[in-house]
Amino acid sequence: xxxxxxxxxxxxxxxxxxxxxxxxxxxxxxxxxxxxxxxxxxxxxxxxxxxxxxxxxxxxxxxxxxxxxxxxxxxxxxxxxxxxxxxxxxxxxxxxxxxxxxxxxxxxxxxxxxxxxxxxxxxxxxxxxxxxxxxxxxxxxxxxxxxxxxxxxxxxxxxxxxxxxxxxxxxxxxxxxxxxxxxxxxxxxxxxxxxxxxxxxxxxxxxxxxxxxxxxxxxxxxxxxxxxxxxxxxxxxxxxxxxxxxxxxxxxxxxxxxxxxxxxxxxxxxxx
Amino acid sequence: xxxxxxxxxxxxxxxxxxxxxxxxxxxxxxxxxxxxxxxxxxxxxxxxxxxxxxxxxxxxxxxxxxxxxxxxxxxxxxxxxxxxxxxxxxxxxxxxxxxxxxxxxxxxxxxxxxxxxxxxxxxxxxxxxxxxxxxxxxxxxxxxxxxxxxxxxxxxxxxxxx
Numbered sequence: 001x002x003x004x005x006x007x008x009x010x011x012x013x014x015x016x017x018x019x020x021x022x023x024x025x026x027x028x029x030x031x032x033x034x035x036x037x038x039x040x041x042x043x044x045x046x047x048x049x050x051x052x053x054x055x056x057x058x059x060x061x062x063x064x065x066x067x068x069x070x071x072x073x074x075x076x077x078x079x080x081x082x083x084x085x086x087x088x089x090x091x092x093x094x095x096x097x098x099x100x101x102x103x104x105x106x107x108x109x110x111x112x113x114x115x116x117x118x119x120x121x122x123x124x125x126x127x128x129x130x131x132x133x134x135x136x137x138x139x140x141x142x143x144x145x146x147x148x149x150x151x152x153x154x155x156x157x158x159x160x161x162x163x164x165x166x167x168x169x170x171x172x173x174x175x176x177x178x179x180x181x182x183x184x185x186x187x188x189x190x191x192x193x194x195x196x197x198x199x200x201x202x203x204x205x206x207x208x209x210x211x212x213x214x215x216x217x218x219x220x221x222x223x224x225x226x227x228x229x230x231x232x233x234x235x236x237x238x239x240x241x242x243x244x245x246x247x248x249x250x251x252x253x254x255x256x257x258x259x260x261x262x263x264x265x266x267x268x269x270x271x272x
Numbered sequence: 273x274x275x276x277x278x279x280x281x282x283x284x285x286x287x288x289x290x291x292x293x294x295x296x297x298x299x300x301x302x303x304x305x306x307x308x309x310x311x312x313x314x315x316x317x318x319x320x321x322x323x324x325x326x327x328x329x330x331x332x333x334x335x336x337x338x339x340x341x342x343x344x345x346x347x348x349x350x351x352x353x354x355x356x357x358x359x360x361x362x363x364x365x366x367x368x369x370x371x372x373x374x375x376x377x378x379x380x381x382x383x384x385x386x387x388x389x390x391x392x393x394x395x396x397x398x399x400x401x402x403x404x405x406x407x408x409x410x411x412x413x414x415x416x417x418x419x420x421x422x423x424x425x426x427x428x429x430x431x432x433x434x
Contacts, residue, residue, distance in 0.1 A: 057335070057369065076337050077370040085411040128282075130300065130309055136408055137337050137372075165282055168330045170309040172300065173283030220283035220307075257281055260311045264279045267331055268313070 004108060018103060026198035028183035035194055036065070043178070043190045043248055046255050048159075050166040050263040056142075058167020060259075062159040064190070066149030071159040073167040076137035089134030093122045093141045095156060101148045103193070117153055118143075124157045124177060124216035124226035130170040139169060150192040153214050153228065154179040162256055166263050173218040174256055175225055178248040180241045181212045182233060187241050189248060199231075209237045215245035219253040280308040286326055296327025336366040338374075338405050338414050343423075346374050346416065348399045354378050356395045358403075360414065373413040376403065380417035400427040 026035065034040060044064040053059035056072035063069075076089060095118040097106045110118075121143065129139070141163070143156045154177035161175035181191035181199050188195055191212065202210055211231020217224055224246065229238060280286065286306045287293055295301050296317070298310040308314070312330035319325070338344055342363050350357040355378060359371035381389050395401070402423050403416035418424045 075370075076335055078372045079411075085408075087408075134335075134337060136411075136414075165311050168310060168312075168335045170298065170300075170335075171282040172302075172307070172309060174281065218283065220285070221302075260281045261279045264311050264313070264331075 007108065016104070026194060028181075028186055028188065028195065028198050028202055034188070034192075036192060040186060040188050041244075043251065044192075046252060048162060048255055048259040050162060050259060051266075056163075056167070058163045058165070058169070060159050060163040060166060062155050062162075064149075064151065064155055066147055066192070067151055067155050068146040069152065069155045069159045070144050070146060071156065071163040072142045073139065073160075073163045073169065074142070075139040075167075076134040076169070077140075079136065079138050085136070087132065087135045089129075089131040089136075090138040091122060091126055091129060091131065091141065092138055093118045093125070093143065093160070095121055095143045095145075097145045097148060097152075101145045117156070120153060120214075120226065120228050121156055121160060124175055125160055125164065127223075127225045128161065128171050128173050128175045128218055129164065130172060133170050139164070139167075148193060150194070150196050151179045151190050151214075153177065154190075154216075157214075157216050157226075158252065158256065162259060165260055173221045173223075174253070174260075175216050176219055176249040176252050176256060177214060177216040177226075178245040178252065179212060179214040180245055182231075182237055182241055183210050184208050187237075187244065189244060209233045213238065213241050213245060215242055215249065217246050217249035219250055278314050279312070280314055280328060281311050282309050284308045286314065286328075292323055294323060294325045296325040298328030298330060299326060336363050336368065338363050338372055340405055340407060342405045344374070344403055344405060344416065345426075346401050346403055348395045348397050348401060351391055351395050351397060353391050356391055357413065358401065358416070360416075374403070374405075374416045375409065375413040376416045376418060380406065380415070380419055383419040395425065396428065398429060399425045401425050 047063040049061045052061045053072040058073040061070045095114050099106045141160050145152050157177035181188045183199055183202050211233045214228045216226040289301050289304050289306050295306045299306050300309050306326055308328045310328045310330040312328045315327050315329050317325045344360045345362045346358040346360045348358045356376050358374045360374045362368055378389050379386050381394050403418050406415040406417045409415040
């Protein structure tokens with residue numbers, strides 16, 4: 001990646017303060033209680049709000065304890081780049097971690113991980129949007145992770161679908177996403193950054209399972225719109241954890257519904 | 273105060289599609305049922321023959337884009353002997369947040385005496401016009417026409433700019 005020379009970078013011989021912090025090793029296979037006190041099957045509480053970016057057509061903010069994501073939707077607007085004529089609308093997505101969101105400082109420019117996540121969010125949302133209603137135009141989604149404490153992808157997908165709905169974009173269904181981390185025989189629902197980190201460092205036997213799964217789900221149509229899985233997982237384990245993720249998506253759906261109903265009621269109260 | 277109308281969200285099943293229940297705006301049909309595709313309130317309109325149309329009314333100014341046969345208000349940006357370019361400012365009653373590009377070809381300016389049209393005598397940059405969308409056009413712009421009595425320039429400055 002090209003380095004940005006116009007911005008001040010830190011001194012060359014700097015060290016992260018985390019190097020001096022006490023290391024608390026997390027052994028995921030011997031986990032009776034998670035560091036934040038949840039049981040392994042419990043989701044973090046979800047906080048959702050719409051109308052947070054005033055100039056956007058629709059926007060939303062999601063908070064799952066320390067994971068905070070904001071999303072803005074613009075459009076439908078004209079496609080500025082010269083492209084072939086298309087009777088279907090285009091969806092674009094820009095996923096960005098803020099520089100201060102992670103333990104390791106992020107760059108201002110989009111890196112390859114962020115580009116990958118943009119594509120994944122797009123894949124999860126495209127089946128849900130009625131793109132044929134927006135010929136020749138594009139809908140832009142901008143996702144910014146303000147604080148990253150694990151499961152940023154699932155938070156971003158959920159957040160973006162609420163933002164699209166609040167923007168008045170026609171959709172077949174909402175999209176809810178949920179994730180799980182698997183280490184050996186343990187499946188951790190909605191992992192935090194610490195747990196995701198521990199999973200990467202975990203030493204597992206070659207025939208053992210270690211990885212993570214994110215599932216995007218259309219709740220009222222009962223369809224899975226996207227699956228993303230990392231690491232090495234056996235088919236049975238993957239299948240089981242996917243089903244758990246789908247069940248969790250269904251648990252989260254009422255929160256989205258409530259948020260959007262409230263959004264509409266506020267809109268009508270403002271109108272009258 | 274009237275009771276609050278039921279609010280629905282995308283993907284909510286509204287009712288069965290039949291000869292007496294038709295899908296309206298903001299809805300789609302799937303497997304013989306009408307579903308909502310918007311966040312909004314449900315509206316039921318009944319016509320003379322007792323056919324109900326179920327539609328969902330979202331927020332005003334609802335993500336509208338120019339469509340064929342729509343009456344649009346546009347501002348002329350560029351005139352040349354063959355066509356003029358303009359930016360579409362509003363569609364019907366709805367003001368657009370971002371302008372869309374439109375184009376009026378020489379032969380679509382008026383219905384009569386079409387081969388004696390001189391573009392620069394019809395439009396000047398900055399004129400506000402009312403036009404009808406003829407087709408979605410090419411990748412860049414919508415094709416507009418002013419070949420109707422009630423269409424054409426509605427507001428313009430004089431040559432001296434006053």
